[in-house]
Amino acid sequence: MALNLFQGFLLGVIQGITEFLPVSSSGHLVIAQHLFGVSGDVLAFDVAVHVGTLLAVLIALRDDVAVLFSGLRPGRDSQARSGRRLIALLIVGTIPAVVVGLLWRDIIAGFFSSLAITGFMLLVTGTLLYGADRTKTEGLRLETLRASDAFLIGCGQALAVMPGLSRSGTTISVALRRGVIGDDAARFSFLLSIPVILGAAVLELPEALKAGTGLRTSVLIVGLLTAAVTGYAAISMLKYLIREGRLRLFAYYTWVVGVLVLLAAYLGV
Numbered sequence: 001m002a003l004n005l006f007q008g009f010l011l012g013v014i015q016g017i018t019e020f021l022p023v024s025s026s027g028h029l030v031i032a033q034h035l036f037g038v039s040g041d042v043l044a045f046d047v048a049v050h051v052g053t054l055l056a057v058l059i060a061l062r063d064d065v066a067v068l069f070s071g072l073r074p075g076r077d078s079q080a081r082s083g084r085r086l087i088a089l090l091i092v093g094t095i096p097a098v099v100v101g102l103l104w105r106d107i108i109a110g111f112f113s114s115l116a117i118t119g120f121m122l123l124v125t126g127t128l129l130y131g132a133d134r135t136k137t138e139g140l141r142l143e144t145l146r147a148s149d150a151f152l153i154g155c156g157q158a159l160a161v162m163p164g165l166s167r168s169g170t171t172i173s174v175a176l177r178r179g180v181i182g183d184d185a186a187r188f189s190f191l192l193s194i195p196v197i198l199g200a201a202v203l204e205l206p207e208a209l210k211a212g213t214g215l216r217t218s219v220l221i222v223g224l225l226t227a228a229v230t231g232y233a234a235i236s237m238l239k240y241l242i243r244e245g246r247l248r249l250f251a252y253y254t255w256v257v258g259v260l261v262l263l264a265a266y267l268g269v
Contacts, residue, residue, distance in 0.1 A: 003045060007036055008219035009226050015049040016056065016230030019197075020190065021238055022129055022169025022250045023257070027118045030163050031261060034115060048220040050201040052227025057190050057197070060235040064191055082143070086191070092147050093154035093188075094195045100158040101199070112163050115265035121164025122258030128173040129166075130251035138179030142188055149178045150188075157192060164258070167193065168238070169250065182242035190235060 003011070014032055018025035058065055064086070071083020100108075111117050140149070156174035160167035168189050175185035241247065 003036075003219050005216070005219055005222060008045065008223045011045070012049055012052065012223035012226030013230050015223070016053060016227035016232075017234045018166075019053040019193070019227070019231055020057070020168050020234040022125065022166045022172060022247070023254055024118075024122060024125055024160075024164050024166040024169070026112065026162075027122055027125075027164035027166075027257075027261075030112055030115070030118050031257075044220060045223055047201050047204050048224040049227040050197050050204070052224040053231040054194065054197045054201070055224075055228040056231030056235060057193055060232050061187065061190055064187060065194075068191075086142075089145055089147065089150040089188075090191060090195060093150040093157065093192050096151070096154040096158035097161070097196055098199070100161055101203075104161075108161050114163075115261055117162070118164040119258045119261030119263075119265055121162050122254045122261060125164065125166045125169050126251040126254035126258065129169050129254065130248050132173035132176045133245065133247040133251065135176045137176055137181050137185075139181055140179040140184070141181060142184040145180065145184075145188065149175070149180070152178060153188065153192065157196065164261075166254070167196070169254075172242070172247075182245075183239060186235075186239050186242055 011029065011032055014028050015025055018028045067079060067083045068086055068090075069083065070079045071081075071085070071087045073080060153171050153174045156170040157167055159165060160170045168186075171189040171192060172185045175188060176182065180188070241249065
């Protein structure tokens with residue numbers, strides 16, 4: 001069945017929260033759509049919630065976004081140089097996801113219909129988070145991040161195209177293991193999400209327009225707004241929990257959900 005207003009609201013909330021909390025937005029959307037029995041083309045809704053989460057990260061990281069824009073203008077002042085350096089790091093970090101997306105997009109899309117794959121990848125997410133939470137960082141800051149660090153973090157992001165493998169969880173885990181302090185690991189992860197979220201929306205938009213949608217405009221608007229509001233809240237929450245050293249809470253959660261999803265897949269629920 002097509003999405004109704006309540007389902008659009010609930011899926012927008014799920015997308016906004018799980019896009020940035022390290023629990024896998026794709027995995028939770030697969031589970032939710034399976035529970036709702038949603039069928040048919042939901043590309044237009046996917047574009048709407050992607051735009052919502054993009055707004056969330058642009059607002060939450062507005063100071064860093066301002067630095068990025070300063071790198072686009074001519075000049076040799078310190079802010080312009082910092083902006084150009086940060087842009088370069090984001091380009092390096094985005095390359096792996098672009099390569100994976102272009103080469104294996106159709107294959108990856110097939111995984112989204114599998115509850116078993118989603119459940120297994122949630123277990124992997126939990127393991128990565130638990131290990132990262134026990135890692136002692138070397139005090140590396142975003143301002144001193146190296147191109148090699150950005151590339152490896154980007155490789156983690158590329159792997160997270162699998163449903164159930166959290167993008168934020170994977171990138172933050174890799175960053176922490178590279179010695180980046182918690183706050184800056186989260187900042188770079190969120191900034192790295194900007195080109196990926198924008199790219200996903202742009203790639204899906206032509207197909208969504210071509211296929212059309214049976215969804216009411218109100219469903220799309222509700223999904224966009226709820227994804228934006230809850231996404232902003234999720235970013236603030238994760239930054240706080242990383243500072244408090246409580247990343248492993250998400251590991252326990254993804255392990256429990258992963259086991260339940262695997263059980264549901266086995267029982268054919």
